[in-house]
Amino acid sequence: xxxxxxxxxxxxxxxxxxxxxxxxxxxxxxxxxxxxxxxxxxxxxxxxxxxxxxxxxxxxxxxxxxxxxxxxxxxxxxxxxxxxxxxxxxxxxxxxxxxxxxxxxxxxxxxxxxxxxxxxxxxxxxxxxxxxxxxxxxxxxxxxxxxxxxxxxxxxxxxxxxxxxxxxxxxxxxxxxxxxxxxxxxxxxxxxxxxxxxxxxxxxxxxxxxxxxxxxxxxxxxxxxxxxxxxxxxxxxxxxxxxxxxxxxxxxxxxxxxxxxxxxxxxxxxxxxxxxxxxxxxxxxxxxxxxxxxxxxxxxxxxxxxxxxxxxxxxxxxxxxxx
Ligand code: HSE
Numbered sequence: 001x002x003x004x005x006x007x008x009x010x011x012x013x014x015x016x017x018x019x020x021x022x023x024x025x026x027x028x029x030x031x032x033x034x035x036x037x038x039x040x041x042x043x044x045x046x047x048x049x050x051x052x053x054x055x056x057x058x059x060x061x062x063x064x065x066x067x068x069x070x071x072x073x074x075x076x077x078x079x080x081x082x083x084x085x086x087x088x089x090x091x092x093x094x095x096x097x098x099x100x101x102x103x104x105x106x107x108x109x110x111x112x113x114x115x116x117x118x119x120x121x122x123x124x125x126x127x128x129x130x131x132x133x134x135x136x137x138x139x140x141x142x143x144x145x146x147x148x149x150x151x152x153x154x155x156x157x158x159x160x161x162x163x164x165x166x167x168x169x170x171x172x173x174x175x176x177x178x179x180x181x182x183x184x185x186x187x188x189x190x191x192x193x194x195x196x197x198x199x200x201x202x203x204x205x206x207x208x209x210x211x212x213x214x215x216x217x218x219x220x221x222x223x224x225x226x227x228x229x230x231x232x233x234x235x236x237x238x239x240x241x242x243x244x245x246x247x248x249x250x251x252x253x254x255x256x257x258x259x260x261x262x263x264x265x266x267x268x269x270x271x272x273x274x275x276x277x278x279x280x281x282x283x284x285x286x287x288x289x290x291x292x293x294x295x296x297x298x299x300x301x302x303x304x305x306x307x308x309x310x311x312x313x314x315x316x317x318x319x320x321x322x323x
Pocket of ligand 1: 167168169170171205210314315316
């Protein structure tokens with residue numbers, strides 16, 4: 001195994017990493033940092049050094065040196081030799097406290113904790129900005145599709161008016177399969193479960209909770225404000241019938257579960273934000289109508305950049321579906 005401390009080869013100051021949580025993802029991140037250290041160093045330009053892993057129970061054997069384990073996550077994130085904190089503990093209030101502590105201390109943070117971000121993206125983004133720290137959460141919305149960075153960085157000098165898209169792969173798989181086959185919702189949901197496209201409990205997806213959380217994150221960063229999942233108007237798609245899709249077809253439309261985040265111009269520059277998730281009629285010629293299967297697509301409308309579209313596979317281990 002490669003050593004965790006690959007010092008000095010590049011002459012660069014090492015980047016100290018703290019990992020919060022050692023579940024499935026945390027363990028994998030720790031493995032990558034320890035085993036791919038040289039490769040990471042080449043790509044990053046500085047050695048990555050694992051400073052510690054915060055766990056609830058430091059007594060169990062986790063296959064990593066005992067001196068790296070700690071139950072004091074707050075002390076770990078504040079350590080002077082920690083530059084980057086990877087939050088993988090899940091939940092909301094504890095990670096909020098730890099991510100705030102890290103950002104307030106000027107550390108960069110990586111998290112894909114959608115529940116945390118759906119409640120606190122605005123607050124955490126403000127903390128990051130005021131302490132000149134970086135907050136990365138690209139994986140929280142639309143899987144590997146790069147949509148967060150364009151909103152937070154590429155379009156930082158532009159004015160975004162609308163972010164709209166299909167941000168839930170499960171429901172897009174079901175709706176497009178219903179559209180193609182004419183089958184009803186229950187039959188298509190059961191088939192989606194058998195094929196691995198839908199969870200055993202699909203409530204968060206089909207009732208729009210997952211999309212509402214993502215809409216809150218997108219609205220918060222697009223409009224530099226604080227939007228939480230509970231601020232988002234939400235309607236699921238479980239009541240859509242085969243007959244609804246037939247009617248949509250007659251209008252040359254299809255039905256998609258859309259997340260729509262818009263800036264509503266107000267008086268004296270006091271704009272408002274509208275964020276909503278609901279099954280919408282989408283004209284067949286609209287780019288979002290062609291997004292089929294477990295795919296996501298996000299359209300961003302900005303004043304200078306115009307209309308941009310980001311498209312790709314939704315997160316999750318699913319069989320591939322032809323676009
Ligand atoms: N269940 C989500 C989806 C993936 O179907 O898109 C996790 O965000």
